[in-house]
Amino acid sequence: MAAESARKFEALEAQAATLLEIFRRGGYEQVAPSIIQPADVLLDQIGEAIRGRTYVFTDLSGEELCLRPDLTVPVSRLYLERHPRADAPARYCYNGPAFRFQPKGASGTHPREFRQAGIECFGVADRDSADAEVVLLVADAVKSAGLKQFRFRFGDIALFYALLDALALPERWRLKLRHYFWRPPAFHALLSRLAKGEAPNSDGPLAEFAATLADKDQARAEELVANYLETNGLPLSGNRTLGEITERLLDHGADLRSEPLPREVATVIDYYLAVEASPREAIDRIAMIAKGAGIDLGPALYMLSRRFDLLQERGIDIGAARFATEFGRDLEYYSGLVFQIETAGDRASPIAGGGRYDGLLRSVGAPREVPAVGSAIHTERLLAAVEGES
Amino acid sequence: MAATLTIAVPSKGRLKDNADALFERAGLALRKTGHERGYSGVMQGLDGVEVAFLSAAEIVHQLESGRVHMGVTGEDLVRETLPDVETSVEFLAPLGFGRADVVVAVPDCWIDVARMADLEDVAAQFARAHGRRLRVATKYLNLTRRFFAKAGVAGYRIVESVGATEGTPAAGTSELIVDITTTGTTLKANHLKVLADGLILKSQAHLFAASGADWTEGARGLRDAILDRLSKAV
Numbered sequence: 001m002a003a004e005s006a007r008k009f010e011a012l013e014a015q016a017a018t019l020l021e022i023f024r025r026g027g028y029e030q031v032a033p034s035i036i037q038p039a040d041v042l043l044d045q046i047g048e049a050i051r052g053r054t055y056v057f058t059d060l061s062g063e064e065l066c067l068r069p070d071l072t073v074p075v076s077r078l079y080l081e082r083h084p085r086a087d088a089p090a091r092y093c094y095n096g097p098a099f100r101f102q103p104k105g106a107s108g109t110h111p112r113e114f115r116q117a118g119i120e121c122f123g124v125a126d127r128d129s130a131d132a133e134v135v136l137l138v139a140d141a142v143k144s145a146g147l148k149q150f151r152f153r154f155g156d157i158a159l160f161y162a163l164l165d166a167l168a169l170p171e172r173w174r175l176k177l178r179h180y181f182w183r184p185p186a187f188h189a190l191l192s193r194l195a196k197g198e199a200p201n202s203d204g205p206l207a208e209f210a211a212t213l214a215d216k217d218q219a220r221a222e223e224l225v226a227n228y229l230e231t232n233g234l235p236l237s238g239n240r241t242l243g244e245i246t247e248r249l250l251d252h253g254a255d256l257r258s259e260p261l262p263r264e265v266a267t268v269i270d271y272y273l274a275v276e277a278s279p280r281e282a283i284d285r286i287a288m289i290a291k292g293a294g295i296d297l298g299p300a301l302y303m304l305s306r307r308f309d310l311l312q313e314r315g316i317d318i319g320a321a322r323f324a325t326e327f328g329r330d331l332e333y334y335s336g337l338v339f340q341i342e343t344a345g346d347r348a349s350p351i352a353g354g355g356r357y358d359g360l361l362r363s364v365g366a367p368r369e370v371p372a373v374g375s376a377i378h379t380e381r382l383l384a385a386v387e388g389e390s
Numbered sequence: 391m392a393a394t395l396t397i398a399v400p401s402k403g404r405l406k407d408n409a410d411a412l413f414e415r416a417g418l419a420l421r422k423t424g425h426e427r428g429y430s431g432v433m434q435g436l437d438g439v440e441v442a443f444l445s446a447a448e449i450v451h452q453l454e455s456g457r458v459h460m461g462v463t464g465e466d467l468v469r470e471t472l473p474d475v476e477t478s479v480e481f482l483a484p485l486g487f488g489r490a491d492v493v494v495a496v497p498d499c500w501i502d503v504a505r506m507a508d509l510e511d512v513a514a515q516f517a518r519a520h521g522r523r524l525r526v527a528t529k530y531l532n533l534t535r536r537f538f539a540k541a542g543v544a545g546y547r548i549v550e551s552v553g554a555t556e557g558t559p560a561a562g563t564s565e566l567i568v569d570i571t572t573t574g575t576t577l578k579a580n581h582l583k584v585l586a587d588g589l590i591l592k593s594q595a596h597l598f599a600a601s602g603a604d605w606t607e608g609a610r611g612l613r614d615a616i617l618d619r620l621s622k623a624v
Contacts, residue, residue, distance in 0.1 A: 043547050044522045051547060052535050103473070154584060179514035179545070186510060186542035225501070234499045237581055238559040240512070244519055248502040248511065363521060 016233035023093035025360030039064040067099040089123035118376030132310040146386040161371025162300035215230040260385035282323035352377040394608040408487035416623035418487030431559035436484040456602025466593035480599040487596030490570035506541035510562030513545025527551040528563035556580040
């Protein structure tokens with residue numbers, strides 16, 4: 001698919017040279033991470049939805065490998081190879097193939113083999129300016145490749161977490177809502193269940209047993225659970241610990257006793273997740289929702305606003321951009337600002353995408369959390385969009 | 391004489407024994423032609439039928455491509471293997487053998503887990519405690535993905551397992567499994583329990599017709615004759 005004609009191949013090569021030139025001039029060193037990656041590390045990060053679309057295979061030694069479905073994780077691994085202590089800032093750019101099975105059949109906008117050109121910025125502590133730097137550089141790159149008409153769509157995962165932190169919620173529900181944010185249908189089911197005060201599995205012997213744990217501390221509860229397992233001939237086995245099983249039973253018991261989530265709190269979350277407007281308008285609306293609910297979002301909203309100021313000053317048309325609180329809910333490793341570049345009306349096939357992923361490096365082996373932000377351009381789509389304009 | 395219709399039947403194991411017995415009862419005994427170790431045969435009492443003895447998994451592929459007209463194999467394999475079941479095959483008749491339930495099973499010490507909805511919570515907790523996703527050992531990649539997606543469970547990853555899947559949670563190479571069970575004895579012996587809403591598929595052997603095969607008038611006639619006699623013998 002990638003090089004189905006000599007003309008297209010040459011056009012893609014020329015475009016890649018332009019993009020890389022811009023990236024290098026921006027201070028990004030060109031790297032070429034391995035195409036074949038260990039399946040384990042990659043698939044633990046990206047989850048089964050993309051795993052289902054990843055070419056996974058076992059080599060002759062029995063090792064499970066995959067063709068990289070994306071370059072962010074491979075570049076992150078490359079950073080760690082060079083800086084095992086993850087203690088130095090680094091800026092990398094790349095252009096190379098990524099591979100995804102297309103369940104509806106490969107097509108021009110959804111090829112199974114496509115080339116990503118992108119940048120990743122690691123270890124820069126000033127997150128706002130690193131975010132702005134990446135957005136600006138990618139905008140610059142697609143413009144230099146000849147794209148005239150495009151707009152940004154933004155979201156901010158950190159802002160949602162700030163909202164949850166500000167709301168009066170039991171910690172166990174906060175953790176749950178954070179986790180379920182990434183699964184929109186389940187999130188809504190959870191929210192309405194909490195608001196109705198329905199506990200799951202509130203019937204049966206388990207509920208009875210969970211109730212007996214009421215008011216016990218973790219250590220005492222673990223003893224009781226260990227007894228229960230022994231009495232019922234259920235030996236503890238596998239990787240989940242007695243502590244984990246007990247913790248969930250305690251949560252479950254607490255759910256059975258607690259008041260439902262106040263309707264207003266559920267409504268605030270619903271209102272928040274419905275916000276979609278230009279960034280300025282969206283920020284105003286979110287501020288109003290927070291004010292109406294009597295909560296303080298802390299620095300998160302101010303920081304978001306500051307990032308848009310920076311972008312505006314440096315020539316991004318923020319008035320034409322969109323900000324959606326829901327946006328970014330499909331790639332779990334993002335942790336802050338998320339964005340994509342779209343052409344007229346085509347949200348489903350963005351030209352480029354990216355965002356902040358401060359947690360990823362640690363989960364692929366870094367000894368500490370590393371600030372990281374990056375973006376990748378879908379080069380076949382960019383080429384098609386540029387050719388479509390002229 | 392060239393065959394008018396080709397039917398694929400399992401070449402080994404209990405599925406083969408059951409299929410042989412069923413065709414025998416239906417008065418359509420299967421006989422190998424040529425070498426005893428060979429893989430083709432005829433159907434006694436019905437001319438123009440070629441019998442292909444294949445593995446249950448291979449039968450699914452032959453049905454999908456339309457290289458055979460009919461086939462006997464398990465519903466679990468068909469639903470797992472074919473991306474678009476309804477357009478590639480027709481379910482002609484359930485055959486009453488090869489029964490197996492494809493289920494989601496977890497260690498029975500997970501007394502805090504009873505339903506699929508619990509799994510996503512466990513996945514969240516597990517990720518916090520262990521820094522990785524829950525691993526589901528199975529050979530049914532597609533059935534698992536579809537079923538988990540419908541149940542809203544996403545915080546997991548599949549590890550492929552082609553044998554002794556029930557042993558993987560205790561061995562620590564998975565946290566839970568999706569596997570077939572007939573009586574539940576093996577699960578119990580491995581201290582696993584099936585989730586209350588964890589039944590993915592109640593499978594049994596079926597007689598299938600391949601939508602993409604060359605259905606001449608003669609082939610359709612033979613299909614109806616086979617179906618008629620088999621249905622009476624099931």
